[in-house]
Amino acid sequence: MKIINNIIFDLGGVLIDWNPEYVFLDAFDGDREKTTWFLNTICTSDWNENQDAGYPLQQATEDLVAEFPDYEKYIRMFYGDWPKMLGGSIDETVSIFKNLKQSQNYKIVALTNWSSETFPIAKKRFDFLDWFDGIVVSGEEKVRKPFKKIYEICLNRFDLKAESTLFIDDNLRNIKAAEALKINGIHYKSPQQLKNDLKQFNILIS
Numbered sequence: 001m002k003i004i005n006n007i008i009f010d011l012g013g014v015l016i017d018w019n020p021e022y023v024f025l026d027a028f029d030g031d032r033e034k035t036t037w038f039l040n041t042i043c044t045s046d047w048n049e050n051q052d053a054g055y056p057l058q059q060a061t062e063d064l065v066a067e068f069p070d071y072e073k074y075i076r077m078f079y080g081d082w083p084k085m086l087g088g089s090i091d092e093t094v095s096i097f098k099n100l101k102q103s104q105n106y107k108i109v110a111l112t113n114w115s116s117e118t119f120p121i122a123k124k125r126f127d128f129l130d131w132f133d134g135i136v137v138s139g140e141e142k143v144r145k146p147f148k149k150i151y152e153i154c155l156n157r158f159d160l161k162a163e164s165t166l167f168i169d170d171n172l173r174n175i176k177a178a179e180a181l182k183i184n185g186i187h188y189k190s191p192q193q194l195k196n197d198l199k200q201f202n203i204l205i206s
Contacts, residue, residue, distance in 0.1 A: 002164070004184065005164040005165070006109070007166050008108075010168060011122070014168060015097060016087075017086070017088055017090055018085055020078065022084055022085050022087065023078070023084050042064070043074075043075060043078045047064065052115055052139055053143060053144040056117075057115060061076060089126055096198075097128065098131070099206060100205075108131070108132060110132050110135040111135075111136045111145065112136070119140075134157065145173075146174045148181065162182040163184075166185070166203075
């Protein structure tokens with residue numbers, strides 16, 4: 001069995017509930033179909049990920065307004081109301097993180113796709129972000145998952161050996177990219193599933 005000395009957590013969708021639907025379901029009067037269409041067609045995840053890689057939020061907004069002027073009001077809401085997209089912490093996963101931290105058996109860091117302009121909002125809201133031994137924020141590095149460079153930044157900055165490192169992320173694309181670099185991966189789906197999968201690496205959560 002592999003010996004794990006280091007653990008890398010993703011943040012959004014693993015430890016923090018983030019969802020643009022919190023803003024747009026309200027904006028579209030609870031119309032889920034319209035909300036889904038808007039987020040799949042106008043303010044898409046690909047568009048948002050470009051800001052995760054360091055593109056300025058204001059410029060991204062103006063670019064999209066120029067492309068879809070009829071939706072200007074809603075486009076401006078994406079970053080204008082961004083704090084409302086932050087739900088709470090995913091408490092059961094935070095409890096797992098706390099258990100791992102208190103064991104003092106692992107170096108634990110975070111690797112997140114997040115705009116450097118909005119990440120300070122999360123830092124103020126979630127105390128557990130201070131528990132990490134370090135955090136790599138894609139917007140600060142100007143590169144995001146699943147690109148090889150950001151994993152190498154994380155490994156090198158915190159002196160992590162890929163083979164003894166475990167990466168936890170809710171996006172399978174990001175897990176596969178990590179595994180291509182010999183980093184062990186767990187595709188996160190729920191706290192209970194995470195607990196079960198950690199056992200495969202001889203990591204037991206009380």
